[in-house]
Amino acid sequence: MGKLLASLASGIVFGIGMAVSGMTSTARVQGFLDFFGAWDPTLAFVMGGGLLVTTIGYRFVLRKPAPLFAGSFSLPTKTDIDKPLLIGAAIFGIGWGLVGYCPGPALAGLTYGYAPTLAFIPAMIVGLLLAHKITAKT
Amino acid sequence: MHPFLLAAIGGGLVGVAAVMMMALNGRIAGVSGILAGIFTQAAGERPWRLLFVLGIVLGGGLPPLLNADFKAPLPGAGVLLAVIGGLLVGFGTGLGSGCTSGHGICGIARFSKRSLLATLTFMTAGVITVAILRLTTGS
Numbered sequence: 234m235g236k237l238l239a240s241l242a243s244g245i246v247f248g249i250g251m252a253v254s255g256m257t258s259t260a261r262v263q264g265f266l267d268f269f270g271a272w273d274p275t276l277a278f279v280m281g282g283g284l285l286v287t288t289i290g291y292r293f294v295l296r297k298p299a300p301l302f303a304g305s306f307s308l309p310t311k312t313d314i315d316k317p318l319l320i321g322a323a324i325f326g327i328g329w330g331l332v333g334y335c336p337g338p339a340l341a342g343l344t345y346g347y348a349p350t351l352a353f354i355p356a357m358i359v360g361l362l363l364a365h366k367i368t369a370k371t
Numbered sequence: 372m373h374p375f376l377l378a379a380i381g382g383g384l385v386g387v388a389a390v391m392m393m394a395l396n397g398r399i400a401g402v403s404g405i406l407a408g409i410f411t412q413a414a415g416e417r418p419w420r421l422l423f424v425l426g427i428v429l430g431g432g433l434p435p436l437l438n439a440d441f442k443a444p445l446p447g448a449g450v451l452l453a454v455i456g457g458l459l460v461g462f463g464t465g466l467g468s469g470c471t472s473g474h475g476i477c478g479i480a481r482f483s484k485r486s487l488l489a490t491l492t493f494m495t496a497g498v499i500t501v502a503i504l505r506l507t508t509g510s
Contacts, residue, residue: 239395240419244426247388247400247472251427252434254381255374258444266494266501278375279382280475286386287480294390295481300397307397308481309468314488321467322474322489326496328459330504332448335471336402336464337385339457340424341431345443349453353446356454360461361407368466 236302251341254279259333266330317368389477392423401473402427403464463493 255261255275264273299305329335334342334353342350385400392400396419405420412420434441448456464470467489469478474493478486 236396236419237422239391241422241426243388243391243395243400244423244428245430245433246384246391246426247402247423248427248430249433250381250384250386250388250430252381252431252441253384254378256381257431259446259448260444263447263501263504266497267505268498269502270505275374275378278378279385282379282382283386283389283476284382284480286383287389287476290386290390291393291477291480294394297394300393301395303397305397306393307399309399309478309483309485311468311485312483314485317466318468318485318489319492321463321465322492323463323496324459325463325467325470326493327500328456328461328463329471329493330497330500331459332453332456333446334453334456335460336406337427337470337472338431339460340402340406340427342443342446343428344432345435345445347443347446348450349446349448352450353448353453353457353460356457357461358406358410360458360463361403361465362410362461363458364462364465365407365411 239302247337248341250283251338254282256335256338257342257345262333262335262338263330266333321364385472385476386480389472389480393477399473399477401469401477403461403470404468404473407465467493 251257256279261273261275265276339350339353389400392398405423409417409420435443469489474486474489479490
């Protein structure tokens with residue numbers, strides 16, 4: 234029960250953060266990526282605020298023997314720089330630049346009810362499942 | 372309030388959410404991975420993932436409800452471009468094991484070399500894509 238409530242609470246805080254920060258605005262995201270045009274630095278502050286809190290917070294949290302509602306920390310174990318990582322990130326960046334949505338902001342903007350957002354999310358899930366199919370085979 | 376300040380506060384809240392997720396459940400708050408797991412993981416792994424995603428949807432909906440000055444931003448892309456972009460974002464984050472939150476925030480905060488390189492890669496690809504978009508559409 235604690236684990237489920239913690240997930241919901243964390244998700245709500247995350248979603249509020251997305252909306253407040255301006256990340257749900259595709260124009261603002263594309264403006265941030267528009268290095269060679271009218272560059273909008275706003276999202277650098279989102280990243281800065283997020284990294285500041287997370288880097289300091291993780292330092293304290295990861296010193297503990299275990300999280301509150303689970304037996305151990307589930308941290309990624311891969312350390313090698315492989316092709317799927319870089320090719321995947323590049324493909325993601327192309328989609329991100331084309332539309333201005335990454336996964337979090339698209340979900341946070343779902344209740345605004347705009348057709349492109351409603352179309353983006355199922356397409357993104359299909360893409361995730363396709364990638365899962367491919368990586369599960371290899 | 373100045374957009375830079377709102378951005379930093381919003382980013383800070385994302386950080387708080389990421390720290391909560393780690394302190395309470397021992398998990399990386401990576402949206403793409405958590406979302407994919409709803410469909411690909413064993414049944415017992417699904418509820419917490421679903422609730423996290425539901426939380427993001429609900430949390431994102433709160434500011435427009437609580438503050439009349441908050442205008443829900445309209446996406447710039449049309450439906451077709453949104454579908455293409457959605458496929459690319461989903462496939463790319465699935466293949467690359469993470470997105471802006473998992474790699475860009477949580478991964479870099481753990482000083483992961485993989486996440487740092489992934490973040491530099493998707494940022495560069497995004498910058499090039501927007502530059503091409505601006506050149507070809509003139510917008």
